[in-house]
Amino acid sequence: MNTLHPPSDNPAEQRVFLNDRGTPLTRFGVRYLLRKYVDMAAGEETTLAEKSIHPHSLRHTTAIHLLKAGVDIATISQWLGHSGLNVTMRYARADIDMKRQALEQVFPDVMSSAKDQTIIAYDGGMLGWLRRL
Incomplete structure (x- = not known):
């Protein structure tokens, strides 16, 4: 003891x-x-x-999964013990799936044709890059 x-x-x-x-x-x-x-x-x-x-990988992965599950950023920030929301916002910026969802809302016609495609290097400008996401 x-x-x-x-x-x-x-x-x-x-x-x-x-x-x-x-x-x-x-x-x-x-x-x-x-x-x-x-x-x-x-x-x-x-x-x-x-x-x-490393242990921080677990914190990062947990934060990403909580964001994907719809938990608000302020709750995640408090749960992780961050000093402010700006620290936690890094997790929101880091996740490509969330970026894809945001782009689908803004550019549904462009993004709908890109579903189930792999990302490849392409020199077709911004719209070409968006289609390949």
């Missing part, structure tokens, strides 16, 4: 993630566990070995 972090009867003070010694999981512990399981998964999915996956 760790005397630095004795268990509390107050649910708001109880730790959710504990290590194998029963003490609060640190950022180093999270990094260790993530690396351990990414390495294990890379044995079956070899592309994982080429990726740089």
